[in-house]
Amino acid sequence: MTTTAFDDRDGVIWLDGAFVPWRDARLHVLSHGLHYGGGVFEGVRVYGGRAFKPVEHFERLHASARELGFRVPFDVTELDAAMRETVRRQDIVDGYVRPVAWRGSEQLSVSGAGTSVHVAIAAWEWPHVFSGDARSRGIRLRTSRWRRPAPDTAPVRAKAASLYNICTLARDEAEAAGYDDALLLDFRGHLAEATGANLFLVIDGALHTPTPDTFLDGITRQTVLSLAADLGIAVHERHIGPEELDRADELFLTGTAYEVQPVRAVDARSYEVGSVTTALSKAYTDLTRAVTAP
Numbered sequence: 632m633t634t635t636a637f638d639d640r641d642g643v644i645w646l647d648g649a650f651v652p653w654r655d656a657r658l659h660v661l662s663h664g665l666h667y668g669g670g671v672f673e674g675v676r677v678y679g680g681r682a683f684k685p686v687e688h689f690e691r692l693h694a695s696a697r698e699l700g701f702r703v704p705f706d707v708t709e710l711d712a713a714m715r716e717t718v719r720r721q722d723i724v725d726g727y728v729r730p731v732a733w734r735g736s737e738q739l740s741v742s743g744a745g746t747s748v749h750v751a752i753a754a755w756e757w758p759h760v761f762s763g764d765a766r767s768r769g770i771r772l773r774t775s776r777w778r779r780p781a782p783d784t785a786p787v788r789a790k791a792a793s794l795y796n797i798c799t800l801a802r803d804e805a806e807a808a809g810y811d812d813a814l815l816l817d818f819r820g821h822l823a824e825a826t827g828a829n830l831f832l833v834i835d836g837a838l839h840t841p842t843p844d845t846f847l848d849g850i851t852r853q854t855v856l857s858l859a860a861d862l863g864i865a866v867h868e869r870h871i872g873p874e875e876l877d878r879a880d881e882l883f884l885t886g887t888a889y890e891v892q893p894v895r896a897v898d899a900r901s902y903e904v905g906s907v908t909t910a911l912s913k914a915y916t917d918l919t920r921a922v923t924a925p
Contacts, residue, residue, distance in 0.1 A: 829847075
């Protein structure tokens with residue numbers, strides 16, 4: 632994975648229907664989306680040159696925009712075609728695609744009425760978020776003081792850029808304390824998720840995962856639930872208190888970027904990478920690599 636700054640790379644980015652040189656993909660400093668959080672985005676994984684579940688991601692991009700009160704001006708088919716061409720032009724084999732939509736600069740007030748909507752798609756090589764020991768043995772989480780808001784106080788069903796302020800604050804504090812990521816509770820004190828991934832606990836061989844009523848029901852989360860059913864693993868989707876972390880034998884996170892990522896510690900608690908996590912990780916890897924088959 633390259634460490635070059637994201638505004639100084641070679642290649643192209645699809646912007647509002649056309650390909651532009653990477654360094655020329657700009658927005659105005661007075662864009663409504665920048666000042667008032669009027670933006671939504673997606674993350675799509677590419678395996679062997681092919682995207683995994685792109686239609687589901689672009690459908691969610693449209694749904695997120697509707698939650699924020701605007702319309703993405705390109706349909707799912709157009710976005711999918713643009714993404715495929717972006718991946719081809721960037722020669723991505725194992726990587727990541729970032730579609731993003733935001734309100735423009737026609738006016739600058741709290742109201743977003745009358746603003747245009749811009750859309751961009753960028754892609755880059757990105758095999759894994761974590762590597763080495765963190766990937767194989769698991770990452771360490773720190774419980775955050777920041778919480779997921781109630782569904783009547785924020786657009787929790789949208790993958791909205793504004794909601795990721797919570798994630799940034801929680802993640803920065805966790806990393807400063809020596810952890811890999813943060814674990815967020817919801818406004819009621821129930822377990823919610825990590826900063827960009829859904830949470831699963833394994834208790835007595837069964838899978839337990841928080842009800843997604845204050846956070847995104849992730850596409851990878853839904854995929855893993857389906858894989859668990861195929862493997863005959865019992866699943867319990869429910870509200871889970873943080874005290875139940877003491878009952879868990881295994882913990883893992885799921886997300887487009889994280890895939891199936893083991894967790895080896897939450898605060899002072901320790902966990903092993905057990906048979907359920909291993910089985911689901913293998914099943915997910917097999918499924919995503921199958922998209923590369925002709």
